[in-house]
Amino acid sequence: MSLLMVxxxxxAALLAAFLLTGWMRAYALNAGLMDIPNARSSHDAPTPRGGGVSVVVVALVGLVWLAWWGALPWAGLVALGGGGAAVAAIGWLDDRADVPARWRLLVHLLAGAWVVMWAGGAPALPLLGVEWAWSWFGGLVLVLFIGWLLNLYNFMDGIDGIAGVEAVTVLAVAGGLLWWAGAAGWALVAGLLAAASLGFLVWNWPPAKIFMGDAGSGFIGFMLAALAVLTWADAGLTIWAWLILLGAFIVDATLTLVRRMLRGERFYEAHRSHAYQHASRYYGSHRPVTVAVGLINLFWLAPLAVVAALWPAWGVVALAAAWLPLVALCLRFKAGLPE
Known part of the structure; x- marks a missing residue:
């Protein structure tokens, strides 16, 4: 496939997502699909929701097109498209009817198992010069990883633009690494998702004109996790590189969850105690926090992800170097502590 075609x-993906998000905004306003602020919200005005459906539609159509033209293996389409459609569907229902958490979680874990099955199980884990064949245990860990990442992406989608910036920057860097590794098809998939997310982000940039909704946030979180597993198995992009790139979201969400559980709080209830939420209140605006996440991804995490991609055996060391300052930053902004 020529560079011009790419x-x-x-x-095309960017424009389609931009136009479809605009249509979704008009539809949400007419249908009364509004996110109404409450005591746990980080916004003040009623705002249309469900804009992330545009990313879902553009991504799924794009994946079919890429597979049809031979740029994406059909197994990749089945893994990403099947699992992504299921996650988006349960999210769309939840946006409208509050699906019980146990049913959402079941769909999420089944989608994760679906991806791991198509990946052929868990690849050997490079760990300080040793290739650890972790067999069924690795497969279980990856299923839980996919389930956790798609849920934490929903948790982290709490201020204007942050989920879109995370998707665009992580996928753009991952796409570059995959292209460098010779996996042009997977790089194009990452680019497709980044472009679709950017089309949505134009509408979601602070101050947001529409929110993503559970369908969109769950879908993007799933696609990021699924790509991490599938490109590790098929293209050799080590999981360490993906964990580094996703560090801003993983560290904040995980540290917040652990601290809330240690205090005996119900971790699944809505709250405003993530580090990024504390930071947005501290600065009195969503924009500086959203911009900071993008800068951290591009200028701190991306170089360390390159290190992990070049020297996979030492990826865990690069991961520790990447995450430790993020832990300190999240503690500085009181991740998991009440207001």
């Missing part, structure tokens, strides 16, 4: 695909 550029055309990415521009």
């Amino acid at each position: 550029v055309a695909i990415l521009i």
Whole structure:
């Protein structure tokens, strides 16, 4: 596939997501699909929701097109498309009817198992010069990883633009690493998702004109986790690189969850105690926090992800170097502590 065709695909995905998000906003306003602020919200005005459906539609159509043209293995389409459609569908229902958490979690774990099955199980884990064949245990860990990442992406989608910035920057860097590794098809998939997320982000940039909704946030979180597993298995991009790139979201969400559980709080209830939420109140605006996440991803995490990709055996060391300052930053902004 020529470079001109690649550029055309990415521009088409961006424009399609932009236009579809605008249509979704008009539909949400007419149908009364509004996010009404409450005591746990980080916004002040009623705002249309469900805009993330545009990313879902553009991504799924784009994946089918890429598989049809031979840029994406059909197994990759089945793994990503099947699991992603299921996650988006349960999220869409939850946006409208509050599906019980146990049923959402069941769908999430089944989608994770679906991906791991198509990946052929857990690849050997490079760990300080040793290739650890972790067999069924590794497969279980990866299923839980996918389930956790798609849920934490929903938790982290709490201020304007942050989920879109995370998706665009992580996927753009991952796409570059995959292209460098010779996995052009997977790089194009990452680029497609980044372009679709950017089309949505234009509408969600602070102050947001529409929110993503559970369908969109769960879908993007799933796609990021699924790509991490599938490209590790098929293209050799080590899981350490993906964990580093996703560090801003993983560290904040995980540290917040642990601290809330240690205080005996119900971790699944809505709250405003993530580090990024404390930071947005401290600065009196969503924009500086959203911009900071993008800068951290591009100028701190991306170089360390390159290190992990070049020297996979030492990826865990690069991961520790990447995450420790993030832990300190989240503690500085009181992750998991009440207001």
